[in-house]
Amino acid sequence: MNKIRKYIINILLAFVVLILAFMPISISKIEEKNILGKLHTEDVKARKPIDNSLTSVEDKLELVVRYQKKDQNIVMIEKEKEELNDKEISSLVIRELKKMQTLNIFPNISLKDDIEIRDYSAQIFMDKNKPQGVVSILNICFSYDKYNFYVNMDANTYKIYEFDVYSKYQIPKINVSLLAESISKYLDVAVDKDSGYNYYDSKIYTLKHGKIKYAYSEDNNYSNLYLLIKEI
Amino acid sequence: MKLFWKIFFTTMIVSIACFSIGSYILINSGFQNSLQREVNLAYSENDVLRYSLNEELKNFSETNLYLYDRFKEKKESLKKEELIRGGASSVKVYASYGEFFFRITNKDLKTIYYNFNKNIENKIISSLSKNVKGYEIVKADNKYYVHAIVPFEIDKDIFYLENFRDASEVFQNRNRQYTTYMYIIIIMIIISMVVLFITSWLLTKPIYKLSKATKQIAKGNFKERVYANGYEELEELSKNFNLMASNLNKMIETLREANMRQETFIGSFAHEIKTPLTSMIGYADMLRSKKMNQENVVLSANYIFEEGKRVEALSMKLLEMIILKKQDINMKLISAKEFFKQVKGIMYPVLKKANIDFTISAEDCILKIEPDLMKTVCINLLDNSRKAICNECGSIILSGKCINDGYLITVIDNGKGMEQSELSRITQAFYMVDKSRARVQGSTGLGLAICSEIVNLHGAIMTFKSKLNEGTCVTIKLKGVDDA
Numbered sequence: 001m002n003k004i005r006k007y008i009i010n011i012l013l014a015f016v017v018l019i020l021a022f023m024p025i026s027i028s029k030i031e032e033k034n035i036l037g038k039l040h041t042e043d044v045k046a047r048k049p050i051d052n053s054l055t056s057v058e059d060k061l062e063l064v065v066r067y068q069k070k071d072q073n074i075v076m077i078e079k080e081k082e083e084l085n086d087k088e089i090s091s092l093v094i095r096e097l098k099k100m101q102t103l104n105i106f107p108n109i110s111l112k113d114d115i116e117i118r119d120y121s122a123q124i125f126m127d128k129n130k131p132q133g134v135v136s137i138l139n140i141c142f143s144y145d146k147y148n149f150y151v152n153m154d155a156n157t158y159k160i161y162e163f164d165v166y167s168k169y170q171i172p173k174i175n176v177s178l179l180a181e182s183i184s185k186y187l188d189v190a191v192d193k194d195s196g197y198n199y200y201d202s203k204i205y206t207l208k209h210g211k212i213k214y215a216y217s218e219d220n221n222y223s224n225l226y227l228l229i230k231e232i
Numbered sequence: 233m234k235l236f237w238k239i240f241f242t243t244m245i246v247s248i249a250c251f252s253i254g255s256y257i258l259i260n261s262g263f264q265n266s267l268q269r270e271v272n273l274a275y276s277e278n279d280v281l282r283y284s285l286n287e288e289l290k291n292f293s294e295t296n297l298y299l300y301d302r303f304k305e306k307k308e309s310l311k312k313e314e315l316i317r318g319g320a321s322s323v324k325v326y327a328s329y330g331e332f333f334f335r336i337t338n339k340d341l342k343t344i345y346y347n348f349n350k351n352i353e354n355k356i357i358s359s360l361s362k363n364v365k366g367y368e369i370v371k372a373d374n375k376y377y378v379h380a381i382v383p384f385e386i387d388k389d390i391f392y393l394e395n396f397r398d399a400s401e402v403f404q405n406r407n408r409q410y411t412t413y414m415y416i417i418i419i420m421i422i423i424s425m426v427v428l429f430i431t432s433w434l435l436t437k438p439i440y441k442l443s444k445a446t447k448q449i450a451k452g453n454f455k456e457r458v459y460a461n462g463y464e465e466l467e468e469l470s471k472n473f474n475l476m477a478s479n480l481n482k483m484i485e486t487l488r489e490a491n492m493r494q495e496t497f498i499g500s501f502a503h504e505i506k507t508p509l510t511s512m513i514g515y516a517d518m519l520r521s522k523k524m525n526q527e528n529v530v531l532s533a534n535y536i537f538e539e540g541k542r543v544e545a546l547s548m549k550l551l552e553m554i555i556l557k558k559q560d561i562n563m564k565l566i567s568a569k570e571f572f573k574q575v576k577g578i579m580y581p582v583l584k585k586a587n588i589d590f591t592i593s594a595e596d597c598i599l600k601i602e603p604d605l606m607k608t609v610c611i612n613l614l615d616n617s618r619k620a621i622c623n624e625c626g627s628i629i630l631s632g633k634c635i636n637d638g639y640l641i642t643v644i645d646n647g648k649g650m651e652q653s654e655l656s657r658i659t660q661a662f663y664m665v666d667k668s669r670a671r672v673q674g675s676t677g678l679g680l681a682i683c684s685e686i687v688n689l690h691g692a693i694m695t696f697k698s699k700l701n702e703g704t705c706v707t708i709k710l711k712g713v714d715d716a
Contacts, residue, residue: 006233006234009233010233010237010241013237013241013245014241016241016245017241017244017245017248017421020245020248020249020252021248021252021417021418021421022414022417023252023256024252024253024255024256024259024260024410024413025410025413025414027256028256028259028260028263028406028410031260032403035267035369036368036369036370036371037368037369037370038368038369039356039359039366039367039368040271040366040367040368041359041360041364041365041366042364042365042366043363043364043365044363044364044365044382044383067328070328071328072327072328072329074327074328075277075280075325075326075327075332076325076326076327077280077283077284077287077323077324077325077326078323078324078325078326079284079287079288079322079323079324124284124287126280126283128273128276128277128279128280128327129276131276131279131280131283134283
């Protein structure tokens with residue numbers, strides 16, 4: 001009888017060990033049941049108004065690049081409709097492209113206001129942790145004469161940050177040696193001194209100590225300036 | 233419960249408990265932090281959604297946000313809810329992980345717009361108000377979502393923007409951590425069991441050895457010893473155990489010897505009593521049963537008297553010895569010369585009559601003794617010497633000498649001496665070297681036993697040296713006055 005009691009005590013203690021070992025898993029299951037469907041409330045704090053003017057060009061470009069680099073804190077709001085009509089947009093785009101041509105950023109193609117807007121949309125980029133600074137970009141796709149254009153334009157300042165022009169005909173080339181200075185002048189940003197180096201068939205220009213990279217490439221049938229995402 | 237199992241289970245329970253509690257705290261705090269981060273992100277996403285919606289609905293006012301009335305005239309005729317539905321449908325918010333899911337509900341819990349096809353209830357909205365936002369964790373299609381609800385106001389009407397952030401990764405992470413924990417704890421239990429089993433066995437092995445040895449000692453095998461190595465405490469314990477066993481062995485031996493001495497004493501006593509009683513009974517029987525002449529009657533009566541006197545003397549000596557064993561003696565200071573003078577006064581006539589040359593040489597000194605008892609010792613020793621002398625030119629020397637730490641009394645005779653083997657037994661009661669001769673001389677065999685008791689009472693040491701046919705030397709080393 002005494003021996004049986006000793007065995008029972010040993011078995012009970014072994015059970016205690018097992019219970020202790022698997023206790024956290026059991027508690028977590030119970031806790032999970034308690035978490036689900038339980039309402040947690042708090043007061044709504046006063047929201048800070050969003051002010052686009054606070055954002056500099058470099059910051060705006062950085063936001064776009066961070067989103068493209070899949071930064072989890074950056075969100076992109078896509079709007080199908082925009083308050084501007086096609087006419088307004090085309091005149092703004094032509095105005096900016098001409099400005100870029102004079103600064104030797106855009107190929108010297110003859111441009112007139114009667115462009116055909118094929119498609120456009122608005123995108124707003126925002127840092128979730130810092131929603132005060134946003135950048136609104138208009139993606140505009142249009143055709144003119146024998147050329148096809150795709151531009152990304154700031155919806156507030158109307159500056160064109162990226163462009164792509166292609167055609168089956170010859171596209172005039174720009175003076176690449178002056179491009180760094182031209183970008184600096186057009187965007188009103190400081191281009192890094194050591195930029196303008198070659199990467200495959202592109203020229204790379206960096207801003208903000210390499211945080212933002214612009215790539216320019218051209219050929220007989222295309223010419224594009226775009227923000228480079230991949231690390232080089 | 234055995235100590236082995238106590239050590240095993242106690243260590244096991246404590247270590248497993250510490251590990252499981254520690255792991256639980258670690259995993260749970262990580263989980264809570266991740267969940268809180270997801271909640272914050274859900275609120276941020278809600279802010280972004282509201283911003284986007286506001287951008288679309290700029291013609292409506294929202295508390296503290298953009299007042300915009302550009303389209304007011306155009307949209308006034310339309311129902312607010314339709315406008316909201318129209319605005320919301322044109323809003324798409326993307327992050328690197330995909331599109332934001334949201335739902336717009338009015339204060340009557342009616343869903344106005346949703347881009348999220350999951351059956352998640354919105355009853356909790358009834359617990360919210362204009363200035364209170366909230367969230368809950370919900371499970372739908374085996375996925376966990378943070379369901380954040382923030383109120384917004386359009387032309388004094390309250391609407392609720394609910395968004396659903398997928399937090400399954402947080403729960404999956406926690407489950408993965410618990411799975412890892414489960415594997416670790418199983419491995420830990422197995423390793424701990426093996427290690428603790430060995431450790432407990434090593435710890436309790438010396439105790440088992442001790443237990444085994446104790447059983448052997450209990451059985452009477454006092455020579456059993458334990459040798460425990462490895463742990464200082466157990467080595468000490470085994471050392472002490474062995475010491476105890478050794479002392480116990482000695483004590484048992486002493487008791488055995490004492491018992492043997494007692495048995496011998498009783499045997500000797502019975503024998504010493506029986507001998508005179510036999511003679512007395514024989515003579516008394518003769519007087520009772522036979523008619524004898526006057527001379528024989530007197531002779532028989534004389535024998536009975538003599539033997540009776542011997543029994544009386546024997547009983548007196550025994551009484552004296554018993555009293556001595558229980559007595560506390562009263563020490564006195566006495567001059568050595570005076571003491572020896574008194575001894576000489578008693579023994580000189582006896583020894584002269586026996587024609588023995590008796591010499592006393594004593595250095596003077598103050599002795600701290602019980603004079604009467606010590607006199608008994610000296611007289612006994614001198615009388616024993618007298619009895620040992622059987623030749624014509626016998627001599628006895630009684631000397632006293634001062635030494636550094638006491639006083640030395642020596643009795644030397646040139647009697648017949650005794651074998652070395654006899655020396656250890658001569659102080660035993662009733663022991664007589666030559667029994668027949670001793671009885672003739674009126675010895676009881678108790679003299680030296682009494683002397684030994686007296687010497688012990690004085691804290692002194694009595695030693696014997698003897699050579700057969702050459703003589704005996706007895707030395708008593710008394711303590712000094714200060715030490716006594």
